[in-house]
Amino acid sequence: MTWAGEGWTNAARDYHAHRETVQSRAAPFPFVLPHDITLEPKAFLIDGFVGAAETSAWYGPPDGGKSTVVLDAGCHVAAGIDYCGRRVSQGAVLYIAVERGAVVQRRLLAWCRHHGQMDIPIAVIAEMIDLRTGLAHADQIIATAKAFAEACGLSVAWIIIDTLNRALAGGDENSSKDMGAVIAAVDGIQRATGAHCSLIHHVPVDRTDRMRGHGSVLGAVDLTVRVTKEDKTVSVEADKANDVVEKPRFAFQFEPVKLVRDGLAVTTAPVLVPCDAPAPQGPPLQTRP
Numbered sequence: 001m002t003w004a005g006e007g008w009t010n011a012a013r014d015y016h017a018h019r020e021t022v023q024s025r026a027a028p029f030p031f032v033l034p035h036d037i038t039l040e041p042k043a044f045l046i047d048g049f050v051g052a053a054e055t056s057a058w059y060g061p062p063d064g065g066k067s068t069v070v071l072d073a074g075c076h077v078a079a080g081i082d083y084c085g086r087r088v089s090q091g092a093v094l095y096i097a098v099e100r101g102a103v104v105q106r107r108l109l110a111w112c113r114h115h116g117q118m119d120i121p122i123a124v125i126a127e128m129i130d131l132r133t134g135l136a137h138a139d140q141i142i143a144t145a146k147a148f149a150e151a152c153g154l155s156v157a158w159i160i161i162d163t164l165n166r167a168l169a170g171g172d173e174n175s176s177k178d179m180g181a182v183i184a185a186v187d188g189i190q191r192a193t194g195a196h197c198s199l200i201h202h203v204p205v206d207r208t209d210r211m212r213g214h215g216s217v218l219g220a221v222d223l224t225v226r227v228t229k230e231d232k233t234v235s236v237e238a239d240k241a242n243d244v245v246e247k248p249r250f251a252f253q254f255e256p257v258k259l260v261r262d263g264l265a266v267t268t269a270p271v272l273v274p275c276d277a278p279a280p281q282g283p284p285l286q287t288r289p
Contacts, residue, residue, distance in 0.1 A: 042243050045157055045196055047086040049238065051250050052157065053194050055186060057164070059201040059211045060227035065254070065272075066200055067162055067233045068107055069227050071095060072272045074158055075111045078122035084250050084274050091120035092159020094145055094195070098166035103269075110269035112256035113283025117277055121152040129161075130169035131185035132133050138185040142192045156193055161186070162200040164217070164223060169232075173213030183220045233275065251275040 043052035049075065050056065060066040067090040075130040077085040097104040105124055111117045125144065127183030145156040161167050164182065171178035190197040199221070202212045209226070211217055218224060224239040232254065252272040259267045 005122060010135050012279040016218065018148055043089065045089050045091065046073060046083045046221075048244060048246070049083070049086060049241075050158075050196060051090060051198060051242070054196050054222035054242070055190055056196065056198045056223035056225060057211060057217050057221045058198060058227060060223040061197050061203055061229075063095075063227045065252075066227040067100075067104065068270055068272060069225075069234065069236055069252070070162070070198060070200055071104065071107055072111060072159055074160055075108070075115070075117070075120065075122060076187060077158055078120040079115065079117045079201075081115070083154075083245070086248075089157065090154070091195075092123075092148055092152050092154040093158045093160070094123055094125065094141075094148060094156050095160045095162065096125045096127075096129060096141065096167075097162050098127070099163060101185040104162070105267040106259060106267070107201070109259060111261075114223045114255075114257050114271045121148075121154050122150055125176075128169075129167055130170045131161075131167045131182045131256065132169050135185065135188070138189050141170045141189050145193045156195045158198065159193065159195045160198045160200070164201045164221050166255055167199070176216055183216060185222070234272065276283075 001113075014042050035141045044050060045052050058066050073083060074093040075194050077091060078093040079123050080088060083086065095104060101124065103277060105126070108122065108124060112120065125141075129141070131138055140210070141159065145159060146185070149155050165173065168178060168182055171182070173179065186197050186199065189195075199217070201217065203210065204212045211224070218240065222242040223243075224236050226235075226239050234252045234254065236250040236252070238244065238249070252268040252274055255273045256268040257271055259269055261267075
């Protein structure tokens with residue numbers, strides 16, 4: 001249909017009248033003036049490394065040890081013990097193992113036995129989730145975090161999603177729409193729970209030193225951590241870190257922990273041992289109520 005003359009004028013008038021009506025009903029966004037800003041020290045789950053109530057992406061090659069690295073850090077937060085000499089803010093941790101749930105549970109058990117910490121507030125969810133096509137699973141994660149907090153008496157401080165690709169549920173990693181939907185879901189989980197939310201991600205098949213897929217993840221998160229392995233040494237390095245001037249770097253080696261023997265077969269799982277064990281830095285930063 002072609003609009004001309006009086007028909008076009010009436011249509012334009014109706015449109016602008018409608019916009020004025022909608023705008024008159026819209027509530028303004030809250031805003032803050034400089035003299036109203038109250039600054040508080042930046043809160044950390046791991047001092048100078050993992051910020052509280054933020055988002056992060058941990059990435060590396062398939063055999064680089066990234067899942068073990070994030071699980072190890074999460075266990076230190078749940079146990080309230082120093083991480084490589086850095087104080088932690090203790091809180092409950094929810095590890096969503098969208099892939100290899102049984103492997104994650106063995107690694108968790110190995111960590112607890114190795115450190116003598118069998119009763120720490122960390123839970124594993126070994127379920128398929130879809131954060132791309134709807135909010136049902138995001139809402140379930142929020143509900144689980146609340147239920148877990150009530151059960152253990154600590155608020156959930158860290159939610160780890162392993163991996164981004166599986167949470168994408170068949171979506172295209174190179175699509176801004178698909179990746180944007182996952183980012184929006186994670187942001188909703190973070191806002192609803194107040195927890196730090198981490199995505200474990202991959203590098204391209206050629207092992208280029210960057211995260212695989214669309215760059216929206218890099219722009220959306222507060223922290224990116226690159227995990228690499230050379231020979232027996234696992235290197236963990238903060239890439240992007242908001243409000244952190246000196247970006248931390250750590251080095252670990254794997255150590256096997258025997259879990260069960262069945263005849264001659266022994267089931268083991270790896271734990272990380274720091275290459276340089278620093279001295280403790282005092283009591284935990286705080287315990288999240």
